Amino acid sequence: MPGYGNSLTRLRVALTVFFALDGFVFAGWVVRIPAIKEQTDASASALGLALLGVSAGGVVTMTLTGRLCRRYGNHRVTVVCAVLLSLSVALPPLTHSTLALGLVLLLFGAAYGGINVAFNSAAVELVTALRRPIMPSFHAAFSLGGMIGAGLGGLVAGSLSPTRHLLLLTVVGLLVTAAAGPTLLRHEPPAPRERERTERGGAPRRLDGRTRWLVIVFGVIAGCTAYGEGALADWGALHLEQDLDASPGAAAAGYSCFALAMTVGRLTGTTLLERLGQTRTVVAGGATAAAGMLLGSLAPSLWAALLGYAVTGLGLANLFPVAVERAGALAGPGGVATASTLGYGGMLLGPPAIGFMADWFTLPAALTSVAVLAAVAAAVGALVGAATGRAAGDRQPRPQGSAADTPASPG
DSSP, rough: OOOHHHHHHHHHHHHHEEEOOOOHHHHHHHHOOOOOOOTTTTTTHHHHHHHHHHHHHHHHHHHHHHHHHHHHHHHHHHHHHHHHHHTTTTSSGGGHHHHHHHHHHHHHHHHHHHHHHHHHHHHHHHHHEEEEOOOOHHHHHHHHOOOOOOOHHHHHTTOOOHHHHHHHHHHHHHHHHHHHHHHHHHHHHHHHHHHHHHHHGGOOOOOOHHHHHHHHHHHHHHHHHHHHHHHHHHHHHHHHOOOOOOOOOHHHHHHHHHHHHHHHHHTTTHHHHOOOOOOOHHHHHHHHHHHHHHHHHOOOOOHHHHHHHHHHHHHHHHHHHHHHHHHHHHHHHHHHHHHHHHHHHHHHHHHHHHHHHHHHHHHHHHHHHHHHHHHHHHHHHHHHHHHHHHHTSSSSOOOSHHHHSSTSSOO
């Protein structure tokens, strides 16, 4: 029906806006961390403990948000969390101690974790309704939002105080939510109705042990991907400067190459998934990232390392979106929450793990762990595809509840 198609298009645009807003706000906060550190007179270790508030709030809320989404709906939870995220980003500059900073970052992390589960769950429903693998496009919007937020944040850092800058982010966030939120609130999610028609009496589908295990497997793939993102964000530039004698500017370009390549990979992800299918995309992406990171960590020249970072970004680009989409297709918001929590855990584990391994061995050797986990993600994806017998038949996502999308046959 034309009207139904237009409704889904409007939903897609609104969700894309929220993904971009999330990346924009988070990146805007990240670029002001040094100024907040100076304001609170925190040591490096004290700041690290305060920043754990973001992680702790995010992980705890991700688990709870799945239940809230089932009760109140993904769209409502997305809008509420967007408001909380926009308001809470203005709080860090108002603190003057690391304890107070850690407490407000708990709230910020809770809003960040909540919106990630909510809009990923909504995106999974839309993917199911459209029957097209568009999940990477949403994550591309997040990446683009982050790049814009970081770029603008760097430009205004010299002229605006952290208080004014982050308050401006609050205003932008609330205005964007006011513009895009009504679209989500007016439109019912498309997928649950289809599931209700296919399930006896409309009762929610109970997950068996195998389905829960598969959700965890997809979460492991997400975690392996996020590990690489976190490691390169925190250690990629240092490797180029310390081990390859790059200038600070050239070293900073390393992560830019990685992030830009990941964005490009996600923008082309739908086409890639339509041609290769989910299983082959995961296997090829993991293998590509493994090869790229081996080059990036062990190459003797700067340009080869930059090329390796870019190849790694292309390889990792679509692993997280595919893993979250498949977990959500199997188990709804609870599956998205599980996969997102494991993925977020991988991002948290990456930087400190690299640091410990760099002390034990060398930083280049430590960075090869990114290649190892990318290869693990590829291997896990191949094993899941072989076990379910859909390595050659998952070119497009099918409606949940259909015979081709039961727990016995995930992508």
